[in-house]
Amino acid sequence: xxxxxxxxxxxxxxxxxxxxxxxxxxxxxxxxxxxxxxxxxxxxxxxxxxxxxxxxxxxxxxxxxxxxxxxxxxxxxxxxxxxxxxxxxxxxxxxxxxxxxxxxxxxxxxxxxxxxxxxxxxxxxxxxxxxxxxxxxxxxxxxxxxxxxxxxxxxxxxxxxxxxxxxxxxxxxxxxxxxxxxxxxxxxxxxxxxxxxxxxxxxxxxxxxxxxxxxxxxxxxxxxxxxxxxxxxxxxxxxxxxxxxxxxxxxxxxxxxxxxxxxxxxxxxxxxxxxxxxxxxxxxxxxxxxxxxxxxxxxxxxxxxxxxxxxxxxxxxxxxxxxxxxxxxxxxxxxxxxxxxxxxxxxxxxxxxxxxxxxxxxxxxxxxxxxxxxxxxxxxxxxxxxxxxxxxxxxxxxxxxxxxxxxxxxxxxxxxxxxxxxxxxxxxxxxxxxxxxxxxxxxxxxxxxxxxxxxxxxxxxxxxxxxxxxxxxxxxxxxxxxxxxxxxxxxxxxxxxxxxxxxxxxxxxxxxxxxxxxxxxxxxxxxxxxxxxxxxxxxxxxxxxxxxxxxxxxxxxxxxxxxxxxxxxxxxxxxxxxxxxxxxxxxxxxxxxxxxxxxxxxxxxxxxxxxxxxxxxxxxxxxxxxxxxxxxxxxxxxxxxxxxxxxxxxxxxxxxxxxxxxxxxxxxxxxxxxxxxxxxxxxxxxxxxxxxxxxxxxxxxxxxxxxxxxxxxxxxxxxxxxxxxxxxxxxxxxxxxxxxxxxxxxxxxxxxxxxxxxxxxxxxxxxxxxxx
Numbered sequence: 001x002x003x004x005x006x007x008x009x010x011x012x013x014x015x016x017x018x019x020x021x022x023x024x025x026x027x028x029x030x031x032x033x034x035x036x037x038x039x040x041x042x043x044x045x046x047x048x049x050x051x052x053x054x055x056x057x058x059x060x061x062x063x064x065x066x067x068x069x070x071x072x073x074x075x076x077x078x079x080x081x082x083x084x085x086x087x088x089x090x091x092x093x094x095x096x097x098x099x100x101x102x103x104x105x106x107x108x109x110x111x112x113x114x115x116x117x118x119x120x121x122x123x124x125x126x127x128x129x130x131x132x133x134x135x136x137x138x139x140x141x142x143x144x145x146x147x148x149x150x151x152x153x154x155x156x157x158x159x160x161x162x163x164x165x166x167x168x169x170x171x172x173x174x175x176x177x178x179x180x181x182x183x184x185x186x187x188x189x190x191x192x193x194x195x196x197x198x199x200x201x202x203x204x205x206x207x208x209x210x211x212x213x214x215x216x217x218x219x220x221x222x223x224x225x226x227x228x229x230x231x232x233x234x235x236x237x238x239x240x241x242x243x244x245x246x247x248x249x250x251x252x253x254x255x256x257x258x259x260x261x262x263x264x265x266x267x268x269x270x271x272x273x274x275x276x277x278x279x280x281x282x283x284x285x286x287x288x289x290x291x292x293x294x295x296x297x298x299x300x301x302x303x304x305x306x307x308x309x310x311x312x313x314x315x316x317x318x319x320x321x322x323x324x325x326x327x328x329x330x331x332x333x334x335x336x337x338x339x340x341x342x343x344x345x346x347x348x349x350x351x352x353x354x355x356x357x358x359x360x361x362x363x364x365x366x367x368x369x370x371x372x373x374x375x376x377x378x379x380x381x382x383x384x385x386x387x388x389x390x391x392x393x394x395x396x397x398x399x400x401x402x403x404x405x406x407x408x409x410x411x412x413x414x415x416x417x418x419x420x421x422x423x424x425x426x427x428x429x430x431x432x433x434x435x436x437x438x439x440x441x442x443x444x445x446x447x448x449x450x451x452x453x454x455x456x457x458x459x460x461x462x463x464x465x466x467x468x469x470x471x472x473x474x475x476x477x478x479x480x481x482x483x484x485x486x487x488x489x490x491x492x493x494x495x496x497x498x499x500x501x502x503x504x505x506x507x508x509x510x511x512x513x514x515x516x517x518x519x520x521x522x523x524x525x526x527x528x529x530x531x532x533x534x535x536x537x538x539x540x541x542x543x544x545x546x547x548x549x550x551x552x553x554x555x556x557x558x559x560x561x562x563x564x565x566x567x568x569x570x571x572x573x574x575x576x577x578x579x580x581x582x583x584x585x586x587x588x589x590x591x592x593x594x595x596x597x598x599x600x601x602x603x604x605x606x607x608x609x610x611x612x613x614x615x616x617x618x619x620x621x622x623x624x625x626x627x628x629x630x631x632x633x634x635x636x637x638x639x640x641x642x643x644x645x646x647x648x649x650x651x652x653x654x655x656x657x658x659x660x661x662x663x664x665x666x667x668x669x670x671x672x673x674x675x676x677x678x679x680x681x682x683x684x685x686x687x688x689x690x691x692x693x694x695x696x697x698x699x700x701x702x703x704x705x706x707x708x709x710x711x712x713x714x715x716x717x718x719x720x721x722x723x724x725x726x727x728x729x730x731x732x733x734x735x736x737x738x739x740x741x742x743x744x745x746x747x748x749x750x751x752x753x754x755x756x757x758x759x760x761x762x763x764x765x766x767x768x769x770x771x772x
Contacts, residue, residue, distance in 0.1 A: 088731030171201030189731030197696030222695030228257030406436025426541030455516030618647030631659025
């Protein structure tokens with residue numbers, strides 16, 4: 001009861017009156033009733049014997065004695081404590097992300113220093129004058145300072161002198177949750193949050209803050225009405241498209257502060273303008289969509305940029321561009337298939353190519369030879385003539401793969417057409433010869449430019465077609481090669497090949513060339529050799545060639561369809577044959593991989609390079625070279641460090657500039673230089689502070705409303721006074737007891753003497769008036 005506080009030189013003290021009953025309160029109450037009864041009896045007895053004054057005096061003395069006895073029984077105790085006053089805590093949270101380093105547009109309008117940043121305005125508000133917020137709050141609260149960007153961190157008062165706004169991103173809700181978790185034991189009375197409202201984190205934290213019952217007062221910095229900026233926020237475009245197919249590129253722009261203005265938006269490829277669109281800015285909208293149509297006319301990897309020229313007064317200019325890659329490929333793999341006669345092998349080979357939707361097949365099969373006697377005019381024949389001149393002089397470069405299947409050229413075109421095929425392969429084309437009675441030496445190809453490009457040397461005699469059943473057995477190279485890898489597991493792959501039926505005939509060649517890779521051989525002996533090559537590949541110039549010395553692979557299609565109810569392995573074999581020959585990117589022997597699809601600015605870009613031999617084993621002796629091109633177009637060599645794995649190298653470099661880095665890697669494998677597909681590495685300012693720095697006071701208002709707080713703009717002349725903020729946060733101080741002692745009335749000698757004195761005076765008075 002009746003707590004009191006007083007301050008002395010020795011400290012702060014608090015006194016409290018306590019009741020430490022000697023007897024139970026009920027007993028004390030009965031005694032009090034008995035004492036009252038005795039006083040009444042005494043009053044009645046004295047009324048007949050003495051006067052009124054004496055009667056009152058004797059009863060008062062007796063009553064005072066009774067009261068003192070009851071007071072002893074109630075035992076009032078004065079507890080005096082030396083205490084330490086503990087003020088409630090208040091969190092002051094200051095935004096130090098990059099956007100807070102921007103100057104306000106109002107500086108120039110109000111005659112202030114144009115370089116004064118948003119952070120400077122916040123610090124000036126907190127520290128200006130003897131009655132500054134920090135000084136005022138310190139009288140009523142234990143002020144805890146925090147700074148935040150992607151998370152909240154404690155801040156000391158001296159650190160305010162050197163505080164910088166250099167955070168790469170802002171997470172307001174996440175930072176408030178971190179603050180709450182760190183003060184779970186003693187939650188603050190409230191939070192004063194000073195920020196421009198820029199937020200690039202999750203929005204889910206608002207529910208947590210609402211349930212925490214912690215009022216957040218938000219002070220908005222900056223002026224959304226005067227902010228000026230143009231931000232290319234995003235670009236939607238396909239990463240892969242096809243030659244001569246229109247591509248739609250859609251860009252999203254955020255524009256602040258340029259109402260009633262026409263702003264041109266330019267799409268560039270490799271620095272050259274491709275298309276331009278114009279945006280009409282209106283006061284009612286801040287987000288705009290711009291659509292471009294692009295018609296790719298070249299194959300390869302291209303870098304496109306959507307950009308807007310910087311305008312006067314823009315807060316940021318680095319966010320006026322957005323760079324993105326587009327890979328342009330052929331829409332179809334164009335295959336020319338020439339067959340010498342209609343056979344089962346031709347039928348199923350053609351079906352296999354047609355089964356692949358990415359293949360555009362043009363096939364010619366010889367149904368009649370020039371020596372066949374025809375008794376009708378040429379114009380009345382339904383069969384079209386073989387357009388050899390156009391195909392092998394004009395259209396050859398338009399094909400990705402040329403296949404001669406059981407075909408002899410001798411009756412259809414001259415020798416120099418074969419030279420055109422050789423030049424086509426040397427410049428990067430692909431060629432395959434599939435056996436039969438009209439193929440290889442028996443087809444007249446010995447000593448021709450075709451033999452020069454094939455991976456096998458033909459026999460001098462033309463009788464190389466042998467009708468002897470043979471099963472194709474994979475070599476160790478064939479077990480690993482992508483053409484003959486029909487199952488990912490090596491043992492399962494070997495089982496699949498062993499289950500395939502025999503081939504009824506083969507073309508017997510002299511030998512495989514030294515630079516060739518033999519993938520499959522016969523299961524029997526021929527001409528004293530233990531085996532004969534049946535499937536071989538090699539590189540010629542920039543291109544690739546294949547020789548399949550049989551025309552009975554169609555039996556694999558029959559067998560698989562009969563035994564497995566599916567001819568998937570045959571289709572897979574033909575598909576992989578074509579993909580390897582045309583240098584499908586997935587089958588490259590030099591491969592570049594990145595550890596992430598996108599890297600944040602200022603981080604380290606890392607990845608690996610894998611190099612494979614012709615048999616697709618790791619190339620342990622390869623020495624690759626790498627060239628890196630920065631977003632600014634500067635080329636520089638990049639070091640590749642070998643890892644513990646054979647044929648594997650590691651690269652790393654600092655992501656110092658935002659944009660697209662291009663990485664090219666070459667390696668010499670078997671006296672041939674191989675290149676990896678160019679890898680484009682995107683480096684972005686993932687934090688967003690350099691992309692979108694617009695003041696977002698709407699978010700600050702929402703946070704205040706959701707948490708039971710209030711919002712005010714820092715530059716608002718009618719902002720609430722500090723006294724109202726103190727009243728709003730409220731909070732009562734707590735006290736820590738340092739020392740304590742108690743003064744009990746029953747232990748007080750003067751009280752006992754006072755009781756005796758009352759009784760003694762009453763006795764003396766009674767004697768004097770003759771009551772004894």
